[in-house]
Amino acid sequence: MTTDHPQSPRDSTGDAPPRSGSEPPTLTGSPFDSDTFTSATFVTVGRGPLLALAAAWLLSRAGMLLLLSRDSLGIGGVAREVDLYQHWYGQFASGTFPPGDVTWQYPPGAGLVIMSPGILPWLTYFQAFVTLTLLADAVVTLALARADSARLTHGAWIWVCGLPLLLHLPLARYDVQTTALAVLALLALNARRTAAHQLGGALAGIGAMVKVWPALALIGTPRGRTTREAWTAAAVTALALLATLALFFSESLGFLRQQGSRGIQIESLWGTALATARAAGAWPGRVEFRYGAFEYVGPYVSSLGHLALLLTVIAFAWLLLWRLQARRWTPATPFDAALAAVLLFTVTSRVISPQYMIWLLGLAAVCLTSRHTVMRPVALLLLPAAALSSLAYPVLYDEVVYGTTAGVAVMVLRNGLLLAAALLAARRLWTSTATPVKE
Numbered sequence: 001m002t003t004d005h006p007q008s009p010r011d012s013t014g015d016a017p018p019r020s021g022s023e024p025p026t027l028t029g030s031p032f033d034s035d036t037f038t039s040a041t042f043v044t045v046g047r048g049p050l051l052a053l054a055a056a057w058l059l060s061r062a063g064m065l066l067l068l069s070r071d072s073l074g075i076g077g078v079a080r081e082v083d084l085y086q087h088w089y090g091q092f093a094s095g096t097f098p099p100g101d102v103t104w105q106y107p108p109g110a111g112l113v114i115m116s117p118g119i120l121p122w123l124t125y126f127q128a129f130v131t132l133t134l135l136a137d138a139v140v141t142l143a144l145a146r147a148d149s150a151r152l153t154h155g156a157w158i159w160v161c162g163l164p165l166l167l168h169l170p171l172a173r174y175d176v177q178t179t180a181l182a183v184l185a186l187l188a189l190n191a192r193r194t195a196a197h198q199l200g201g202a203l204a205g206i207g208a209m210v211k212v213w214p215a216l217a218l219i220g221t222p223r224g225r226t227t228r229e230a231w232t233a234a235a236v237t238a239l240a241l242l243a244t245l246a247l248f249f250s251e252s253l254g255f256l257r258q259q260g261s262r263g264i265q266i267e268s269l270w271g272t273a274l275a276t277a278r279a280a281g282a283w284p285g286r287v288e289f290r291y292g293a294f295e296y297v298g299p300y301v302s303s304l305g306h307l308a309l310l311l312t313v314i315a316f317a318w319l320l321l322w323r324l325q326a327r328r329w330t331p332a333t334p335f336d337a338a339l340a341a342v343l344l345f346t347v348t349s350r351v352i353s354p355q356y357m358i359w360l361l362g363l364a365a366v367c368l369t370s371r372h373t374v375m376r377p378v379a380l381l382l383l384p385a386a387a388l389s390s391l392a393y394p395v396l397y398d399e400v401v402y403g404t405t406a407g408v409a410v411m412v413l414r415n416g417l418l419l420a421a422a423l424l425a426a427r428r429l430w431t432s433t434a435t436p437v438k439e
Contacts, residue, residue: 096249133177312349318344
């Protein structure tokens with residue numbers, strides 16, 4: 001990270017000198033802050049971890065590919081999303097974004113990702129899409145490992161081992177590519193050079209045009225030169241990309257109509273509240289398939305939707321207040337702020353699709369490449385949340401849709417973990433940067 005601002009007193013002394021192998025680990029008041037937790041819980045530091053990381057990536061991704069080839073777990077049909085991408089690909093070829101398609105709810109930059117399998121014409125669309133997704137996955141892994149090459153900690157490992165907790169779903173969604181843009185943007189911002197800050201901003205700008213949320217990667221840039229360079233590059237890149245796509249394709253902003261009509265998805269926190277009320281006999285609503293997802297329909301749904309939007313605005317206002325109040329920046333602050341911001345926007349959203357966990361795992365992995373991060377316990381909460389997400393979809397999705405006891409219980413646990421992670425992330429971000437230091 002740049003030296004635009006001084007570090008906090010606890011970080012001003014620099015890294016501790018290396019210990020010999022015979023010395024005991026440094027203990028602190030929390031196991032999450034111990035050297036043992038950050039460097040040796042999953043892997044022993046040395047040459048071996050790189051080979052172990054590569055082996056874990058190959059084995060886990062082979063397992064994910066096997067699941068995808070069968071695609072029969074739970075309700076099955078996870079790969080059908082790629083068929084929808086291929087349908088859109090045909091429309092892009094005719095020079096238009098999907099006109100009047102209620103399932104098209106993405107910024108225009110998403111069209112570039114969906115058209116990208118065309119660069120591998122010797123493969124089928126499905127094969128090319130999965131190949132490019134695995135390539136983006138590998139790039140994220142290498143970038144995370146390189147960012148922490150001195151002492152390989154949880155960063156790369158939480159990505160390599162956390163992504164398979166979502167089973168084969170990451171290979172059939174374009175969220176891995178989007179997450180790669182955000183991860184690379186954050187890691188670029190950690191360099192000192194102006195060109196790196198501009199590159200990070202440009203990547204975040206492209207990511208925002210692909211799926212909006214990567215813009216939040218810039219929320220924690222230190223005030224001053226870094227923020228000016230990164231935010232300017234992001235704005236210029238996003239506007240240039242938008243103008244280019246609008247020039248060559250019609251209906252480039254049509255997604256706004258569909259996005260604004262969304263209701264309460266059954267997997268959101270609000271959906272879980274309605275499911276719990278319905279199971280208790282206190283709410284008479286029902287589930288309908290609308291706008292490409294299962295949503296709740298009935299009394300109070302519209303009010304809950306407005307409340308969700310209000311809380312999203314409040315979350316954004318809190319983030320702005322945090323930026324104004326923050327006084328201490330460490331090399332990990334931009335990482336921590338990005339994870340906290342995306343968590344807050346996730347839990348207040350009317351929609352929490354299972355692929356949202358890909359974003360959170362990627363940001364948590366970036367946080368854990370730095371020994372300065374305060375998000376280690378938050379990252380730990382995201383691992384069981386990811387496992388429960390795959391249990392909810394596709395394994396027990398019928399149970400979730402029909403609101404059975406098992407389905408409601410899974411969603412209560414998953415969303416409870418996400419809510420706890422969001423609140424914990426916000427608290428730790430504030431106390432580590434904005435709370436006055438006691439003399």
